[in-house]
Structure formats: structure tokens, C-alpha cells
Amino acid sequence: MxxxxxxxxxxxxxxxxxxxxxxxxxxxxxxxxxxxxxAPGRRTPEALAAFLGTKVALPRRAKGNVWAAAQHIESYKHRNTVTALMNEAFAAPVPPAxxxxxxxxxxxxxxxxxxxxxxxxxxxxxxxxxxxxxxxxxxxxxxxxxxxxxxxxxxxxxxxxxxxxxxxxxxxxxxxxxxxxxxxxxxxxxxxxxxxxxxxxxxxxxxxxxxxxxxxxxxxxxxxxxxxxxxxxxxxxxxxxxxxxxxxxxxxxxxxxxxxxxxxxxxxxxxxxxxxxxxxxx
Structure with missing residues (x-):
């Protein structure tokens, strides 16, 4: 005690x-x-990685790792796709705590x-x-x-x-x-x-x-x-x-x-x- x-x-x-x-x-x-x-939106790198995984099929090595997930999308889709998905992930305004x-x-x-x-x-x-x-x-x-x-x-x-x-x-x-x-x-x-x-x-x-x-x-x-x-x-x-x-x-x-x-x-x-x-x- x-x-x-x-x-x-x-x-x-x-x-x-x-x-x-x-x-x-x-x-x-x-x-x-x-x-x-x-707050609304993705509050951790892991949650953001999971969101990206719902939009694009990711290889095993990229699942759960937001930086690898974004790299896979950039390499096999386009950088514009990464930006569009990030815009979607953070579209909802987050009110100040x-x-x-x-x-x-x-x-x-x-x-x-x-x-x-x-x-x-x-x-x-x-x-x-x-x-x-x-x-x-x-x-x-x-x-x-x-x-x-x-x-x-x-x-x-x-x-x-x-x-x-x-x-x-x-x-x-x-x-x-x-x-x-x-x-x-x-x-x-x-x-x-x-x-x-x-x-x-x-x-x-x-x-x-x-x-x-x-x-x-x-x-x-x-x-x-x-x-x-x-x-x-x-x-x-x-x-x-x-x-x-x-x-x-x-x-x-x-x-x-x-x-x-x-x-x-x-x-x-x-x-x-x-x-x-x-x-x-x-």
C-alpha cells in the first residue's frame, strides 16, 4: 500500500x-x-494499417504495419491512391480534446x-x-x-x-x-x-x-x-x-x-x- x-x-x-x-x-x-x-478516425498506426487493409489486399508482411501497407499500395497502385485513402481515413474532423x-x-x-x-x-x-x-x-x-x-x-x-x-x-x-x-x-x-x-x-x-x-x-x-x-x-x-x-x-x-x-x-x-x-x- x-x-x-x-x-x-x-x-x-x-x-x-x-x-x-x-x-x-x-x-x-x-x-x-x-x-x-x-475521437472518430484511426487512432493508432495499427488501426490505420487495418483500414488500409480493408481497401487494398495486402501481403502478409504489410498487414499490421502501416508504413509497409502504404508502401505496397504506392508500389502496386499509385501514390495518388495512398493520398486518397489517407484523405478518407482522416475525413472526419477530430474535435480538440x-x-x-x-x-x-x-x-x-x-x-x-x-x-x-x-x-x-x-x-x-x-x-x-x-x-x-x-x-x-x-x-x-x-x-x-x-x-x-x-x-x-x-x-x-x-x-x-x-x-x-x-x-x-x-x-x-x-x-x-x-x-x-x-x-x-x-x-x-x-x-x-x-x-x-x-x-x-x-x-x-x-x-x-x-x-x-x-x-x-x-x-x-x-x-x-x-x-x-x-x-x-x-x-x-x-x-x-x-x-x-x-x-x-x-x-x-x-x-x-x-x-x-x-x-x-x-x-x-x-x-x-x-x-x-x-x-x-x-
Missing amino acids: SAALDTFAKARTALRTIAELLKTGSAVPYLGPAVAQG PLHSALAQLNLPLIVESWYDDAMRSALAGLDNWGEVQGITRAGIGEDRWFRFYNAAGEATCATQAAEWTTLLYRPHGGVTPARNYLISDADYVEVLTEIDIQTPIPEEVRHRRAGRSFLFLGCRFHDQMLRSYARQIMKRSTATHYALLPEGEITRNESRFLTEQGIIPVTLPFNDAISELLSCL
Whole structure:
């Protein structure tokens, strides 16, 4: 009993620390799909892979792996088919969860959204002086670029304007809004991962804003090597201490090792309880 109380007490103390970091702009929220639990649409990579499998017959090696599934469709159908299916998968607007809304009101310098829906963008809508940068596929675009900037109205803009925004929303995998950019296939990530060690695919403005800040991973899983690689590179050259509120489910050995290696402290409360406690501290 005392051990459980001790764990709960430490978790609450950590959440109060996290809240103070957020309120002072000293933490970067890194949002995963579980933040919008219960919302319409595909809330995990596995669910998205299953959706793609209902639309196109997949070989065994691609079943359950969304990146391999998208690559199979791209290779044997067309990239346009992948985009159309992603548009369908994320057609239903995802209303902001209370956490999205709370984060939007904090005027944070940087928010990372690692899923494809529009919940965080919707939470920011109506506020002043923000915009976003999205990772883009290089498949067939004929451009030597890794990302695009968009203002609050969804209009394409440039890094110079982004430097003036109070809040920058970074969506490294793209998103359904405003322009239906998706990094989703194995080929998309092969290109990015060959360069990401030298940080080329990460916008300079993101690199500037992450410096000296902790990362707060919310609703993310790291059970896939690609997800770990992205998080590791995005949080480079930030502070040494970070926190994670993980969704329900057993942490894999690779996830546990990743958290330890990166100095990420998991908050040991059920996810929904941890979010509620965090919101009460903001």
C-alpha cells in the first residue's frame, strides 16, 4: 500500500513540475494519437494499417504495419491512391480534446503533433500569431524540400514569417489539413531517415525553439523503430530531462530502453488520470 501511495505521490509531484514547465514555455508538448482517445478516425498506426487493409489486399508482411501497407499500395497502385485513402481515413474532423484546448491557450513557443488529424490545429484556430510547419513527401513533387510552412488561415508561407509567430505547430509526418501532406510509406521515411541525423529534414525554426526546453510526450508509443528515431532526432539539443504520459498498455523492452537512454521520465499513472491531473494544475 505504501509503495503505491509513494508512486502516486511522485507522479502528482511530477505532473505539477510539468505544469510549471508548460506555463513558463519551458516544455515542448509532443502529442501522439492517444491524446484524442475516443475521437472518430484511426487512432493508432495499427488501426490505420487495418483500414488500409480493408481497401487494398495486402501481403502478409504489410498487414499490421502501416508504413509497409502504404508502401505496397504506392508500389502496386499509385501514390495518388495512398493520398486518397489517407484523405478518407482522416475525413472526419477530430474535435480538440480538453488537453488540446488547454495547450492552445498557453502561447507555447513550439508544439509537436505526431499524428495526421486536425485536432491541435482546430484548437489553435481563432487565436492570433501562430502557424505550422509540416513534413512533406518528396514523391513526385519535383522539389528539393522537406517541409512547408502554413499560416493560421492555411495559406502557404515561408520560414521568415514563421520566425515571428508566437506558437509554431510542427507536424513532422504531415497532416490532413490544410494541404493533405502525408509522410506514410516506407519510401517517404527512407529519404528522411538518411538525412535526419544531420537534421536537414527538421526546420531550422523548430531547432531554434526546442533549444533549452524539455519535451513532454503525451499519448505516444515508441514500439516502432521509426517512431523512436523521429522522436530522438526532434528532441536533439534540448535539455537532458523529459517526461512522458504514455497511453495504456505494457511498455515494450525497446520502449523502456529508449525512455532511459533519452532521459524521459514516465509518469506512472493511468493515462486519462494523468491528463486530468495535469489539466487541474494548468
